[in-house]
Amino acid sequence: MRRRAIRMTTIAVLVAVLLLGIPGVTLGVTLIWRNAIGSVESRASEISTFVEQRFEEGNMVSQVYLERYGDEDGLFPARIVLESEAGELAAGQRPGGSRTISHTVESPNATVRVEVSRDDVVLMMTLAGGVGVAVILVAFGAGVMVALNQSRKLSAPLIYLAAAAEQVGSGQTRPQMEKTGIEEIDLVYEELVRTADRMAGRISAERQFSADASHQLRTPLAALSMRIEEIxxxxxxxxxxxxxxRCLEQVERLAGVVEDLLTVSRSDSAGNTEAVPLGPLFEQQREEWERSFQSAGRLLSFEDESEVAVLTHPGSLAQIVATLIENSLRYGEGATSVRASKSGRGVVIHVADEGQGVAPENVDSIFTKGFSTGGSTGIGLPLAKNLAEADGGRLELTQASPPIFTLALNAVPQALNPSRILPAGSIISVGARRKRR
Structure with a gap:
């Protein structure tokens, strides 16, 4: 957008400068030429009139009179030649060069010729043309500077508007942006605010439904569990x-499934993304899992090559990474690595180990709810995938053997000012994980 605005404004300035500058320079050069010719003609006529008047009065024209006319200030130095019956008189310096501009006036008693150097006239025309071109370039440069300034004023609100739209898209119910004073951009922002308000209403209704469903499902399951324990x-x-x-185990597993499904429902409608730095999160995960990996005789490593924050829901990223690490500990082999790197406008987190990975026939089903090859409920990976998609990200199995899980998330744009664009909030501290199935 900014480049297009600069290009359009620059083209408009260039056309305006050329339409006004080139005719102006041409007119100025032409006027100099015509003024030179007019000066020679007027001076010759004036001298001829004076000479004729002197002859009619019976007086002669001396060298002194011609020198006086030759020394008069004119546009260009001139040479005056007077031819009469008394002979030829000349005054003034002979024009340099072989080309001259001259004018001859003949009268009954004498002939007057005035000459100026054509090279001097051409030199002045060239200087005037150079000055005109310099003025054109200065005007064009000033126009480009104005275009750059105006493009910044126009593109900055659009960047903030895009950030506000990204907040709404990622679940932020109230985008934060100051009015720009540009009517069209402010209208779009107001519509985004209205859309966010409607989303907030729907999210509130969904949260209420989740709370009611949680209460209605947990209470009977708790009562059933107590009756079975009593029996x-x-x-x-x-x-x-x-x-x-056995019935009690099934009830507990059903309660866990209900809790996981409710977590998915809440995560899909939470809409409260923040800037999450990866360094503290990786450090927390290291403290949580390092002992378990050491007990298994395996190595766990973390590496953050992106050095940027990501836009995600508080706690969701920790749960996703913990799920992948837990699966690697339970089903994988060898060293497990968690590595984050920058990819375009986002960040990708790779979780890999040295095990045999996923069988080819199970690759398409690994993120399906209820699918499991190890006796679990099959909720962990589908839940992690839903959490990633709820924050505008993506969780995929990019390599089956050895297994590599890739989590792609949106990065906080470096060109934006987080204090104005991102929602106000403290740096997220990741809490301890809960038990996963």
Missing amino acids: QFLTDDPEVSEEAG
Whole structure:
């Protein structure tokens, strides 16, 4: 947008300068030429009139009179030649060069010829043309500077408007942006605010539904769990006690599934992204998982090559990374590496190990809810994928063997001012993870 504005403004300035400057320079050069010719003609006529008047009065014209006319200030130095019956008189310096501009006036008693150097006239025309071209270049340069200044004033509000739209798209319910004073941009921003308000209403309704569903589902499951535990405690039949224990395990697993599904629902509608630095998050994950990897005789390493913050939901990124690390610990082999790098306008986080990875027939099903090859509920990876998509990111299995999981997230633009663009909030401290299935 900025380049286009600069190009359009520069072209307009160039056309205006050329349309006014070239005719102006041409007119100035032409006027100098015509003034030189007119000066020679007028001076010759004036001298001829004076000479004729002297002859009619019976007086002669001396060298002194011609020198006086030759010494008069004119546009160019002139040579005056007077031819009469008394002979030829000349005054003034002979024009340099072989080309001259001359004019001859003949009268009954004498002939007067005035000459000026054509090279002097051409030199003055060249100087005038050079001055005109310099003025054109200065005017064009001033126009380009104005174009750059105006393009900055126009492009900056558009950058902030794009950031506000990105906030709405990533779930921020109230974009933060000051009015620019440009009517069209302010109208678009006001419409974004209205859209964000409508989204906030829907999010509030969804949150209320999630809370009601959580209460309605947890209470019966808790009561059922208590009844089964009571049966298991009161019965003396080993078979009944064993079956009650199995039922209790199924209830607990069902409660865990309900909790995970409700977490997905809340994460899809939370809409409160912030700037999350990767350094503190990696350090927290190191402290949480390093001991477990050491106990398994394996190495866990973290590396942040991006050195930028990402736009994500508080806690979501920690849960996604922890899920991938836990899966690597449970199903992978060898060293596990967590590496973040810059990719275009975003950041990608690779979690890889040296194990056999995912079987080819399971690659397309690994992110499907309920799919599991290790006896779990099959909620961990689908939940992590949904959390990533809720924050505008993407979680993929980019390599099956050895396995490499790639998490792509939006980075905070370096050209923007976070204090004006990003929502106000403290640096996120990642809390301890909960148990995952």
